[in-house]
Amino acid sequence: MQLQAAEKAITQAKKTFIHQHIDNCLEPGETVSKQSMQDLRDISKYL
16 A cells, blocks of 8 residues: 555656646747646646
């Protein structure tokens, strides 16, 4: 059970890190659309 809890915590930390990176380092504009940013968030749940 402790191993499962640790794995879940690591998975959640990865998702949080990726979402923060998307929000803080990528901005919608000429090269990145809002839809692309949402797609990245959606894809990250499979990591």
